[in-house]
Amino acid sequence: MNTSRAAWLFITPALIILGLFFLLPVIAALILSVTDYDLYALADIRNLRFVALQNYWQLLQRPLFWSALGHTVYFVVVGVPLSLFASLGAAMLLNSPLARFKPFFRTALFAPVVTTVVAVAVIWRYLFNTKYGLVNYALDSIGMPTVDWLGDPHWAMPTIILFAVWKNFGYNMIIFMAGLQAIPGDLYEAARIDGASAFAQFRHITLPMLKPTMLMVSILTVSGYFQLFAEPYVMTEGGPLQSTTSVLYLMYEEGFKWWNLGSASAVAFILFVIMFAVTATMLRLSRQGEKA
Template identity: 60%
Template sequence: MRAETIERQVARAAWLFLAPALLLIGLFFFLPAAAALVLSLTDFDIYALADIGNARVVGASNYARLIDHPLFWTALKNTFYFALGCGPLTVLVALVAALLVNAPLTRSRTFFRTAYFVPFVTTLVAVAIVWRYLYHKNYGLLNYTLGAFGIEPVDWLGDPTWAMPAIILMAVWKNFGYYMLIFIAGLQAIPRELYEAAELDGASAWRRFLHVTLPQLGPSLVFVGVVVMIGYFQLFAEPYVMTQGGPLKSTTSLVLLMYEEGFRWWRMGFAAAIAFVLFVIILIWTLIQRRLEPKAA
């Protein structure tokens, strides 16, 4: 009898504890997500914004329009260029930084760890503005430094060839510190005996890295690489602040295109279709990630 009342009391308390979170997430996340699918099947535009009666269901025609929309393909290509370029590079830089910080000879480890991590906590919009100036053709620090090596000034953000690499470089700078921490944690979890055994066998530092570190870290390397790219597919603020998607649309990403279509031109039905393409890309990537996820140790 008593046990039963306690059980009921616990169940009631549980739903009360959950209520605020479930209500908020249901109303402001799941419901709009479902509505986005409906929206993408309508011709919702600026007239519908004034009076919803002006919106009509148009079936898949927004998706059909996407296929004929050259800018959509450009944005898709740019997004993949950014994610596939930036992802592996971030992982590589993060790994090298982690190995350096974690090396047995390193002193002031905490200082370097903090220094490398600082870009990650800064405000993206603010540092994107800083980098705009560092990339400036005439007075930017980057061209000045390259000039010392006899390299002609490059108009980093004004040249369609260089704008995306410039944004990639900035994003690597901004994000590598976070993944460095993950790798440091991974490195510290490798049993010391493995290194001691390798050293006894006379293995050089390079061979120890190749035959102990890499195989031990391997699974988390691939995993992090995939996770990193999910974030990079959502590229938005960097081109918004640094290039407005230009020059010649060379840095227009899917999310930037969605923002412009949806919130500048109020073609919200069309923009919702773009959002769903993003969703499908991320869904596929997440499924790949779950495949690769290292078994919980």
């Protein structure tokens, strides 16, 4: 049997799955988004009509779409830097030559990453319970005002951001650790001999050397955070006052609660385009930065 034929046999199962259950639906989503596919079309396909860009146009006029986009952007803009900060801090601590019991600390810090979002969200909902939660109890006992964490529209999103940082920082921490280890030790050695402070070493050696890692990690985290869904679904059901309704939450409700599959597909595509534009811009900006 020749190699080429064997190769095709080897890749065919995977290509069928990916083609039929991913690439084809993506193309179908684009088509769906220019139709009025709804409950009536679901019952009888003959009710389906082509509506061109009407779904997109109507979305852009809906306040809920803009607020969902706003909440998602809030989550990304605040959550990503906080996550990266926590990851880098933890990685630097673990990477310090002075630190002991590294495997233990690494495992402990990474543990939240492998847990199930829904299950840990349930824990956080209890911890941040207004009345019986440990967090408010602790605040109260040191004389601080308590907060209605998940019930106050101003606090619900910050609480979800805290949760996401706790859940995710371990992932990038591992990547940062690898990045830190790749920095040649003699750079620090030379800096020390020149009398550079720890902060100066961080600013002039660690940060510039970590730049490629930082860029990749930021892009991955930004795309991940744009896909906010399970956290508000479990912790707040999108509330209070829709203050934690994200774009994907809107897509889910639009598609699988109200069965407006056409308009939900338009939501999905707008999110995709925004994610693509944001990550492409980040990539471009960093390249320009390198040239300058």
